[in-house]
Amino acid sequence: MTEYVDSMGIYVPITGVISSLSQASLLTRFNGIGSGNLQLGIQATGGLRGNPVLYVPFGGSIYKTISHQSTYTAGFNVNMSTTGGVGNGDLFRFLNNSTVMCTLRVNLDGSLEVYAFDSRLGWPILATSALMNPNEDNYIEVQATCSVYNTNKLRMFAELWVNGVSQGSNTIDTTVLVTQLITQTGIFGTNPVPQSPSVFNRVGFFSGVVTNGQALFSDFYLNNGSGSTNTGPFGIVEIDAYPLPDGDGGILQWTPLGGSGTQFSQINVLPAPGDTSYLSSSTPGQRSSFTWQDIVSFAGTVKSVQLSYSARQNDEGFRSFQSTIGNTGSEQQGTVFGLPADYIYFHQAFDLDPATGLPWTTLGFNAKQFGIGLVG
Secondary structure, eight states, rough: OEEEEOOSSSSSOOSSSSOOHHHHHHHHTTTTTTEEEETOOOEEEEEEEOEEEEEEEEOEEEEEEEESEEEEEEEEEEEEEETTTTEEEEEEEEETTTEEEEEEEEOTSSSSEEEEOOOSSSSSEEEEEEEETTTTTEEEEEEEEEEEEETTTEEEEEEEEETTTEEEEEEEEEEEHHHHHHHGGGGGOOOOOOOOOTTHHHHEEEEESSEEEEEEEEEEEEEEEESSSSSSSSSOOOOOOOOEEEEEEEEEEETTTTTTSSSSGGGGOOSGGGGGOEOOOOOOEEEEEEEEEOOOOOOOOOOOOOEEEEEESSSSSEEEEEESSTTTSSSSSSSOOESSSSSSSEEEESSEETTTTEEOOOOHTTTOOOOEEEEO
C-alpha cells in the first residue's frame, strides 16, 4: 500500500533559494530530523516542471519516520551536481531505527550500487551501468526486503529501476545475526538499542557527493509491502496536485476559530497556520467534511490519494482523530491517530476509491468530500 507521497511543493513559500522556515516546515511534515549542513531545506524551483525541490547539500541529510515493514519501495526524481562531477557518496537509505539496513550509493563514475547495510561495511547486492550525470534528472526507484534465514541470520533482497527500467535484482544471505541487529553489536557498533529484527522504520536522503555540491529531490513516493495494492514500483511519477478544501460539505460539526462562519476557509492555507486558523472539537463522534479543489484531467492515472493533517490537542487526557471520506464522513474512515500537545503532520493514503473499490479517477476524486472526525 502507499504509505507516503510528497511533491515538495506544499511547504513555506519562499523568495530565494533556501529558507530556515521552509526547513522547519519540512522537518515537521516529515516527522523526522535533519543533520549536517543547516542549509538543507526547500528550494523554490529546480525540480521538473519548475516545481520546488528538497535541497540536500554536501554533508546534509534528512530522515523520515515510517511504519515497521519488511518491504518498502521508494521512488524519487533526483538531480545531482558538484564542481567535480557526481558520486562517491550515499544517496538513499532504509534504516531500522539508527541501524542502516540497505543503501543506494552513487559511485565516482556515476553508476549506482545497492548494499545490504552501510555501504562502507556491508555487502554489495547489485550494481548497474546506468550513469548519474551532473545536472541531469533521473527517476530512481529502489525496493528492499529484509527477512530471516536459518532462524537467526538476515537476508536482503533489492531491485533497482532507473527511469522506469529495471536494472536488475538480487538476494544475498548475510552473516549478520538477528541478535546483532537487536543489540547493535558487532558491525553495528556497541550501543544497545532495542529494535525489531528484519524490518525498516526510517528512510534517509543524502547528497550522494563527497565534494561541495548537492542533490535535488522531488516527486517522492513510498510504498510498503502490505496489502494487495501499490506494493511495488509505480514507474515514473509526477506529483503536482496538492488540492485544498474549497467549500463546506455535507456535515459540519466541528467549530471554526471565532465560533462561526465557514469552516473550509480556516484550513485551506499553506503552510498550516497553527493557532491562527483552525477547526476544533471536544465531542467524540463529531465530523466535518469539505469539497476540494478539482484535479485537472491528465493522460496518466491516479495512483493514490493522500490526506494530510496538521493537528494537536489543547487539553489534558488522550485525544484522537481520523480522516473521513464521504459527504457525512461515513463512506470510509482512516487510521486513528493520537494527538500530541504540539502540532505535527499526520498522513493517510487511500489507494482505492471506497465508493467503487477501484483505482481513483479524476472524476471520482473531484466528486468526493473529505474531512475529519474526532474519535476520542
